[in-house]
Amino acid sequence: xxxxxxxxxxxxxxxxxxxxxxxxxxxxxxxxxxxxxxxxxxxxxxxxxxxxxxxxxxxxxxxxxxxxxxxxxxxxxxxxxxxxxxxxxxxxxxxxxxxxxxxxxxxxxxxxxxxxxxxxxxxxxxxxx
Amino acid sequence: xxxxxxxxxxxxxxxxxxxxxxxxxxxxxxxxxxxxxxxxxxxxxxxxxxxxxxxxxxxxxxxxxxxxxxxxxxxxxxxxxxxxxxxxxxxxxxxxxxxxxxxxxxxxxxxxxxxxxxxxxxxxxxxxxxxxxxxxxxxxxxxxxxxxxxxxxxxxxxxxxxxxxxxxxxxxxxxxxxxxxxxxxxxxxxxxxxxxxxxxxxxxxxxxxxxxxxxxxxxxxxxxxxxxxxxxxxxxxxxxxxxxx
Amino acid sequence: xxxxxxxxxxxxxxxxxxxxxxxxxxxxxxxxxxxxxxxxxxxxxxxxxxxxxxxxxxxxxxxxxxxxxxxxxxxxxxxxxxxxxxxxxxxxxxxxxxxxxxxxxxxxxxxxxxx
Ligand code: SF4
Ligand code: FES
Numbered sequence: 001x002x003x004x005x006x007x008x009x010x011x012x013x014x015x016x017x018x019x020x021x022x023x024x025x026x027x028x029x030x031x032x033x034x035x036x037x038x039x040x041x042x043x044x045x046x047x048x049x050x051x052x053x054x055x056x057x058x059x060x061x062x063x064x065x066x067x068x069x070x071x072x073x074x075x076x077x078x079x080x081x082x083x084x085x086x087x088x089x090x091x092x093x094x095x096x097x098x099x100x101x102x103x104x105x106x107x108x109x110x111x112x113x114x115x116x117x118x119x120x121x122x123x124x125x126x127x128x129x
Numbered sequence: 130x131x132x133x134x135x136x137x138x139x140x141x142x143x144x145x146x147x148x149x150x151x152x153x154x155x156x157x158x159x160x161x162x163x164x165x166x167x168x169x170x171x172x173x174x175x176x177x178x179x180x181x182x183x184x185x186x187x188x189x190x191x192x193x194x195x196x197x198x199x200x201x202x203x204x205x206x207x208x209x210x211x212x213x214x215x216x217x218x219x220x221x222x223x224x225x226x227x228x229x230x231x232x233x234x235x236x237x238x239x240x241x242x243x244x245x246x247x248x249x250x251x252x253x254x255x256x257x258x259x260x261x262x263x264x265x266x267x268x269x270x271x272x273x274x275x276x277x278x279x280x281x282x283x284x285x286x287x288x289x290x291x292x293x294x295x296x297x298x299x300x301x302x303x304x305x306x307x308x309x310x311x312x313x314x315x316x317x318x319x320x321x322x323x324x325x326x327x328x329x330x331x332x333x334x335x336x337x338x339x340x341x342x343x344x345x346x347x348x349x350x351x352x353x354x355x356x357x358x359x360x361x362x363x364x365x366x367x368x369x370x371x372x373x374x
Numbered sequence: 375x376x377x378x379x380x381x382x383x384x385x386x387x388x389x390x391x392x393x394x395x396x397x398x399x400x401x402x403x404x405x406x407x408x409x410x411x412x413x414x415x416x417x418x419x420x421x422x423x424x425x426x427x428x429x430x431x432x433x434x435x436x437x438x439x440x441x442x443x444x445x446x447x448x449x450x451x452x453x454x455x456x457x458x459x460x461x462x463x464x465x466x467x468x469x470x471x472x473x474x475x476x477x478x479x480x481x482x483x484x485x486x487x488x489x
Contacts, residue, residue: 005143006226006234011292013460019199022289025337029455032448035394038402039445043478046437046485049428053421060419064410072406079402083395089336093355100267116396123400126427126436127418293457332380335454358384365381 031082034075041068087112131157134209136167138179139220141227149227151218152176158209164219165193165204168231181231188345191281195231196220201283201343224285224292237295238282241302245324247309250317268313275308275353277346284340284350290333297333298324300340300350307353310360322364331357383450383472390447397440425489434486442479449475 016022041063048059062068090112091105133155141149154175156167165183172179184190186205193204198218209217225233284300285291291299306325310318325331334354341351408414417423427433453471456463 003144004228006228007141007143007149008226009149009223011224011289011460015289015292016458021339021342022337025289025339026455026458029335029451029458031394032451032455035398035444036448036452038398039441039448039478041405042401042437042441043482043485046428046441046482049421049425050485050488056421056424060409063405069406069410072402076399076402076406079394079398082391083399086391086395089338089351089355092338092341092349092352093359095271095356097267100265102270112395116399119396120400120403123397123404127404127414289458293460326377328376328378328380330378332378332384335458358381361378362381362385365377365379368377 028082028085031078034071034078035082038072038075038079083116087116131159132213134158134167134212134217136171136217136219138171138231139218139227140179140230141221142178143229149220156209160208160210162209163205164195164197164202164207164209164217167209167217168204168219179231180229189279191279194222194281194283194286196223196286201286203281203283203345206345222282222286224288224295225282233282235282238285238299238301239280241298242280242305245298245302245306246317246321247305249309249312249315250320251314252316262314264313271311272308274348275304275311278304278308278344278348279346281345283343283345284348287339287343289337289339290335294333296329298327298330300354301348303331303334303357304348304350304353307357322361325357325361326364331361334358383446386443386446386475387450390443390445390450392443393439394444394447398444401440428486429489434489438482438486441482442475445475445478446472 016026045056045059045063048055063072087109091108094103094108096103096108134157135153136156137151137153139149140146140152154171156162156170156175158167163186165181165186168179168181168183172181181193181195181204183193183204185192188203188206191203194201195204196202196219197204197207198212198215199220201222219231221227221231222233225235225238228234278301280301282301288297288300291297303325306321309315310321331354334351336351336355338351341349344350404414404419409416409419428437449471453463453468456467
């Protein structure tokens with residue numbers, strides 16, 4: 001008869017709190033929470049725009065409320081953390097070559113930061129147009 | 130003069146223990162002492178009942194994987210000097226059933242490695258007269274790092290998705306698929322795409338990325354899996370235009 | 375062995391991840407800091423200006439990209455988070471999660487069209 005009695009350690013639902021690497025992973029995924037709420041806020045703005053001027057101004061008042069500002073600052077920080085992780089992992093999903101040499105990871109990461117700067121500048125230009 | 134390290138080891142003796150229990154040992158060490166050396170000291174001098182696996186002592190056989198202060202490491206490649214001033218907690222490799230003390234049951238991992246056809250497949254058998262196959266450095270670079278895997282299982286211990294659901298094919302096996310699919314000598318990609326395309330294939334991965342951090346051989350399974358997702362997505366689009374397959 | 379349909383959602387997730395990482399931050403800076411704190415003139419977000427922007431084809435396109443893709447990113451991640459938290463989710467939950475992104479996408483398209 002076999003003397004084997006393998007012991008399985010159960011993974012608890014709070015496994016991600018035990019290790020900082022996993023905690024950062026959950027924080028990365030958690031950015032989607034505020035990003036979704038922010039997008040709904042923009043949809044509300046779009047809706048108010050279809051309802052005429054006074055309705056849109058109510059929305060402008062809403063986004064200027066201190067609580068909404070705090071929420072948006074939180075969203076900004078959390079979204080930028082998403083950007084950071086997204087850029088960091090981008091080279092892994094790309095297999096780019098220049099002739100016989102692989103494009104260095106740092107080039108891809110830097111290109112992503114440049115793109116973020118470019119999009120942000122473009123956004124401001126369009127705003128002032 | 131040797132210093133002393135307190136080492137706590139999660140013991141499990143299936144014939145007497147209901148569940149694993151911690152046991153501590155004081156182990157003298159110097160600059161050269163690896164964790165595997167320290168386990169040898171415990172077994173020879175303090176407690177002959179301790180069980181653990183090892184063979185090569187040089188990070189090539191892949192048998193000495195264990196959790197060192199919560200991180201998957203090779204016992205022969207981790208040194209006590211790096212934990213000086215602290216305490217060491219050793220535990221069997223996470224996400225695998227404990228067989229005894231630091232020994233785990235790896236059969237699921239091995240079965241997965243075997244299942245994905247980890248060998249070069251050719252449509253026509255080649256004869257010696259065909260001569261050798263040449264590869265450019267660039268062609269070799271496509272798969273070389275993924276062929277360095279020593280099947281130690283550290284990446285499975287580092288992967289929460291495998292821990293949550295062991296139906297997931299997992300990092301090393303998916304990296305191995307990538308290794309053969311991207312070898313110009315191989316013609317078995319179509320057969321292996323089936324394993325990639327599954328829910329339990331690359332799609333079981335949420336890109337936690339820890340597998341690539343812990344790999345002792347510099348393999349980047351997370352990259353292999355992301356590139357596998359790209360391949361699988363292409364394959365998905367292609368099959369939409371090929372009804373009846 | 376069955377093929378997963380994940381590539382569709384993964385494609386939308388990838389596009390959303392890009393948009394959220396590159397374009398969303400400046401939107402949040404404008405609506406969350408520059409405008410409410412009065413750093414830029416309030417007229418820049420005046421009804422007429424924004425209306426003109428959102429009714430132009432390119433303005434509408436920018437808004438749709440910025441609103442819809444990040445929602446696919448978010449609901450994809452939130453759905454997979456359920457599994458990470460050991461909450462067993464079936465097809466019904468999956469339909470609800472992606473359904474939210476789908477409905478919001480359609481709603482946004484309708485809104486820019488009626489403008
Ligand atoms: S990929 Fe690295 S960590 Fe995973 S089994 Fe192979 S050598 Fe070990
Ligand atoms: S003993 Fe062979 S890898 Fe450690």
